[in-house]
Amino acid sequence: MADKIDPVRSSPPPRPSGRASAGATSNGVDVRALAQLARLEVSDEELAKLEREIPDILKFVETIQNVSVETEISSPELRNVMRADENPHEGGMYTEALMKAAPSRVGNRIAVKQVLTRKNTKSEARNPKKYEI
Amino acid sequence: MDLSKLTISKARKALDAKEYSALELTNAYLTAIAEKNPEIHAYLEVWEDSAREEAKVADAMIARGESQPLTGIPIAVKDNILIEGRTASAGSKILENYKATYDATVVTKLKNQGAVFLGRTNMDEFAMGGSTENSAFGPTRNPHDTSRVPGGSSGGSVAAVAANLALAALGSDTGGSIRQPAGFCGVVGFKPTYGKVSRFGLMAMGSSLDQIGPVTKTVEDARIMLEAIAGYDAKDSTSLADSATRSGTSLEKVIGVPREYLREGIDADVLQSFEATLARLRAQGYEIRDIKLPSLTYSLAVYYIIMPAESSTNLARFDGVRYGLSVPAATIQEVYTKTRGEGFGPEVRRRILVGTFVLSSGYVDAYYRKARAVREIIRADFARAFSAGGGSSLGGESVDAIALPTSPVPPWKFAEKAVPLAMYAADIFTVPVNLAGVPAISVPSGAVVREGKDLPVGFQIIGAHGNEETLFTIGKDVERGF
Structure with a gap:
């Protein structure tokens, strides 16, 4: 299945939450595999362009690896809000x-x-x- | 009536005093749109007939003495906010023929007040971009210089207000999409606290970042619009309880400026204009205090991980099955890939791929989870700036607000920023606000000259969580200086 494709060519996965090697992640992005994962048809011409652009973007965002995060910080602002499973609308109303x-x-x-x-x-x-x- | 001088407050008084009818007001805007929209391209669609009908209903409300703040006020709506029965395309081919099946909560609230909907406005596809050049239906032009972009992604909404083609408009702001174009077009743009305005019926982009907000000509009008659309909504699980809004907090008149963040990547005259506005505020009795927000440096990188991650997830729903474009193919897999390949434009495809990468197994820890952790540091930095610091080892800065330019550069020419990272860099002063979930306003604050033309500059004021009131107070003081 497409889901098992490694989007980075021939590079070992980085250690969890460890510092990713900029070289390994920035140079070998397999855009075709990513496109398959994202269910996105991409032309060969566009693929060539994306193979330049996406590593540049990833190289830029990798600057966050310089931040040391010592402890797991909770995200109180982002939480699941559940409601009671009750008062359903009339069946077929919006069908x-x-x-x-x-x-x-x-x-x-x-x-x-x-x-x-x-x-x-x-x-x-x-x-x-x-x-x- | 002179539309260029008109505000919501003034129109309200005139409508209630029967100086002119809501129908006359709406007709004046429809005439202006017919004249100027072909050049500006702020609207993707104008709803002349229904706008007139809504204006008549508003006139009847006014005649019965049931007028509310927005009764009969002609407004424009960004193309990613749903109005039942109306096309809502989010500037995308994939939704070109999609008709909304329900009203967004903000639309219901505006309808209840008897507002008049003039039409839907152009935007970067799925709100991805800062110039409106990413619209599948052609760019919008900046009314101040039509060879330049209006900013984005709410470029159509903002250009409509700036060109007097609407009295106010709704936009959405994920990383600056209301404030940056408002700055570029010389109008007021407001990004409320995350959760202040219901997003039910707003097409999701970055769900932990998105907010609907108003585009208006004055700070007072922004307050009127915000009051109309804000409030808890059971249909949006991220919406805040109304008690989360701080009111009546006393203002110490202290504004913090993270100067370390202003050292590079900003045009000299834009910085000069920013300093001049600070000086004017100082003359009005404000203390301008240097503050440190050390993690701010990382906000752009954090944003360009979290936003594509959330966008790629949200856009997974466009599969050619339930709504929108569906490209026929031999297998269901091909229906998915061809529909998405043909329906999404280049920037959307790019962000889907980046989002897919940062969420993929093996990289999710180093990118997405790490970005979330750094985001919490950014959020904490903001909280500390606003807190008095009692009990905190780092100490609070206890400022009422933080000031930053809205954009490091004035509006650029079409196709000038073809490299994605060049465009992303222009978001540097707006994205930290969405990461922190706090409110911010962009207020017009003079101009810089490019090629002999005056181009507007926006002054951004950032408030503490739930404290939009302070932004209106300071915003009006900024307005007073011009």
Whole structure:
């Protein structure tokens, strides 16, 4: 799966919370692998440009490695706020409004290409329709 | 009526005194828009018919004696804030034909007051940029010099107010997107405390940084707009309890200036203008005190890790399935990659990739988590500056506010900052505010000359968490000097 791709070519992962080596992280960024992770089609021409720009950006932001952070600082301003799971709205109230925004629908369902595929099954060969799940 | 002299306060009095109707006022703006918008390109869409209808409803409210501060006031709305049934594209091809399915809370509040919505304004795609050049629908021009950018990302909202194409506007500010363009176009831009204004119905960019705020011609108008849109909202889990606002705090009239942060990367005449404004404040009885905010140096780097990390996460929802553009392809994987590849512009793609990198396994500790830790140091630095320092080993600076220029440079020419880092560097004085979650205002403070043209300069005042009141007080004193 794409998720296992290491976005940095042939360099060992830096130690957790340790100082990342500027050379290793800035020179070998595999933009194509990042694009795959981000589900983003990027042309070869743009890829060449990004392979120059992204290491420059990362090199700049790496200056934070010079800050010593001794203890884990809590973030009281950033916290999850949960609400009680109660008072639901009437079922179907917003369905039509939300469905209208979908690029492709079948009845009250959003239609997508088949997500899971089985290899070489006869049924699939007979029935190539993959628009619904 | 002379739109160039008009403010919300003045229009309110005139409307209530029946000097002119809300419909006449709206028509005056629609005429101005028809005349000037083709050149400025502040609006992506103008809602003439509904604006007139809303103006008539406002006139009826006024006739019944039910007028509120914004009844009949014509305003513009940034293209990333939802109005039910209206297109909201965030300046992106991926949402070019998206129609909002509900009202943002700020829009509901403005509707309840009988405000008139003139149209939606241009912006850098998904609020990513500082010039409005990243809009998929072409840039907005600075009304003071149309060969220059209006700033961004709320460039359309700000240019609309500056060119008298709206009496006020809503923008959003993730790293300076209200204040910087306000500075560039010579109007007032306000970034409230994080959580002060509900973000329900604002398209998320950097969720720990985003705030909606007003763009107006005067500090008083900014206060009127903020009062109308602020308040706790159960639909936004980050919104603050109304009790978090400090009111009636006494002003010692002490303004801190982190001068170590002003040593480089700032144009000499911009710095001169900043010093001149400080001198005017001193003449009004303020003490200007040098303060240290040592971690400020790292804010730009911290910002350009946290913001892309959060943006890339937020933009994962654009997959061609539920709304917006969907590029047909053979497999669902290809639908995702082609839709996102075609729908997102270059800067958005760049930030998604940087965000993906700093969050990827093996690098998340060194980049994203480290940036969050450094952010807390920045936040603590600000808190210390505002505190009296009792019990703190480092000691507080006990200032009422901190002053910084809004931008280190005046508005630049189109395509002048083609290298991403060059554009990012212009955010140096605005991003620390969003990282700290505190409020700030940019107030017009004179001009610098480039190629024979006067270009506005913004003076930025930063307040303690929840203390917008002090910013209005000092902001008015800055205004008084000009």
